[in-house]
Amino acid sequence: MNDIQRRVLTEAKRWLDTPYQHQASECGAGCDCLGLIRGIYRRLYGGEPVAPPPYTPDWAEECGEETLQKAARDWLVEIPNAQARPGDALLFRMSPDAPCKHIAILSAPNIITHAYWGRAVVESFFVPYWQRRWVHSFRFPEKDVSL
Structure with missing residues (x-):
């Protein structure tokens, strides 16, 4: 595990229990799955590359x-x-013929951290339901971080 991955995991833990809120990206106040990734990115790099x-x-x-x-x-x-x-960030396709729509942080080999619709940012077991839908993986880039 590299330094960026450790920092991502530290930051993801801070977001646990943040309520689900569509389009939001504020730790403790509300976020969706993209908002969680945006918030972690802001914390690591001091800002977002673009606002969605x-x-x-x-x-x-x-x-x-x-x-x-x-x-x-x-x-x-x-x-x-x-x-x-x-x-690392994992991208999911919720049905085989649909575009990718969900993103999560791999927190442990069998755990993902994600903003769960209708609930909050949670740690979930990386069960077959999610494994079948997992289509891409991404690493946060190696560059100066502000954390």
Whole structure:
């Protein structure tokens, strides 16, 4: 595990129990899955590369484009799934023919941290339900961090 991954895990723990709130990204106040990643990125690097445009809960189904996957490829470092380690971000496709729509932090080999719709930021077991939907892995880039 590298220093960035350790910092991601430290920051992800701070977000636990943050209520789920669509489009939000404030630790303790509210976030969705993208907001969790945005908040961690801000804490690590001092800001966000770009602010996402407004999006609806069914944005992926409506547009049919790989918006989340493209953003992850633009700002994180894609790695093979087999190389994913705690502190890396995992991207999920909720159905085989839909664009990627969920993102989480791998917290341990069998645990993910994510903003869970209708609940909060939680640690969940990385069970077959999630494993079947996992399609891409990303590492936060190695650069100066503000944490």
